[in-house]
Amino acid sequence: MSTPATDYLPPESTTDVARMVMALMSEVWIARDRQIVTEYLLETKGSVTRAELDDFVPTGELAEAIAAERQRFANLVAGAPLAARQRSVAQILERAGMARPGTSTSGS
């Protein structure tokens, strides 16, 4: 009698597992975006309702700040495999949106 397989997913499932990770990434970002909007409305208005959050469309500096944070988030999560290969201090800081003081961000 053979032992039941404990590798429940075949290798072909890797892509579907990646889809699950990406779906989770999207959900985390949606929550993060909502958190940023909530903090903004609380700071500027003092209170916020669910409907105001649902209908709020960022503009101007807030939209730019969210876009930058969103791209940094995407780069970090989707770029995690790249981070395993590109591990210089400059590259690590660049991915975090920072520059190494006194050096180029493109060096190794």
Added chain:
Amino acid sequence: MTFLTRLDDGSLKQGHAPSFALSQRGRAGLEILGAIQTFSSGTLRPVAAATFATSPQGEALSADHAAEHPALSQRERIAKARTVCEDDPVYRLERFFQRYVAEENFNRGIPAIEERRAQFLAYDAAMENAAGEAGDAGAETGSLTLDEGLEIPRYYARVEWHLEPGGWDGYDLYGALFAFGVGPYVFSKGGYAAVGIGDDIVNQRVKTIAQFPKDSYARIYEPGCGGVSTLKAVHGRFPEAELTGADLSPLLLENGARMARRFGFPVHLKQADCAKASGEADASYDGVITYALHHELPPKANRALLAEMFRILKPGADIVLADPPPFRAVSMFHAVILDWDTHHREEPFFSAVLHESLEAMLAEAGFTQIESYPLGQDQYPWITRARKPDTPSHQEATR
């Protein structure tokens, strides 16, 4: 075919200004797709391209691709190059993200617009009223002619273009989805299919219209117009021109008619299979424009379409085509990237057309003064333009 990527632009007719937007969840869910696509094409793809270019096999294939007399056929080269690319996990990851975003544009986008259906319909009605109130009395108006008996070609009916569920007519709010969701939050970032990173197809369309060589045109025709995105750009450059567009999709044409009213320019939209019969008179147009159409037609249909355009153009008239570049015009690595769309983004004729030459097809149809060249990065859009000879004898001599 055309997508709307920006609806609330400054050229909307002034009047009441109702507004519409996705919910925070809908917006953020699509915005993150735009960011993933930007990372995929802007960061991962250059890494994969460099890996390919510096590998011995990639180097050899690239040299053969650029050779005047290559040893391998174009199809053989691309197949071998694809194998080299697929050995690179970074390439595989980049392609996975491309596919994932293409799927999620609809998986996320359809619920995002559906949850706002009532608000969108109210907005749409308000905009329609505003367009009616702002219309000039006596001004020329457009028209919409649908043909319920039109025989839809099989190559078109069975395809869910770009992974769009149900095809172009599969969901009544696809127009709103592109205008308020996928367009501004994903497509406008570029970096998908043949569109370069950071490129916006709205601006590319304007540059394409500028390729018409004359200063004015009385009548311009667009086969496969979809909505009116390209015709709107044509109107911007040639405001006096009478515009006609044709397409197989009734939904796209209906949306186009509404948008033309809203933008305040007359256009005649007709449902027709232009690869069979446009229904237009011989020698009745001064210009023909296409935008991102030919890669969505089988080569045989392209030849028939160009012959039909030759028939309806006046002697001396111009034709301007904008499509992805042929494989021969791009790097070996980018040929693999373009070829990928055929199998992974529901573009069944993409590679077949990129292997061919629109220049040769135009010559077969009888056009002369044929030239082709790129307008933007990654050779996209690729322009092919020509002229119908201005004398019958010249036409015969060129056949």
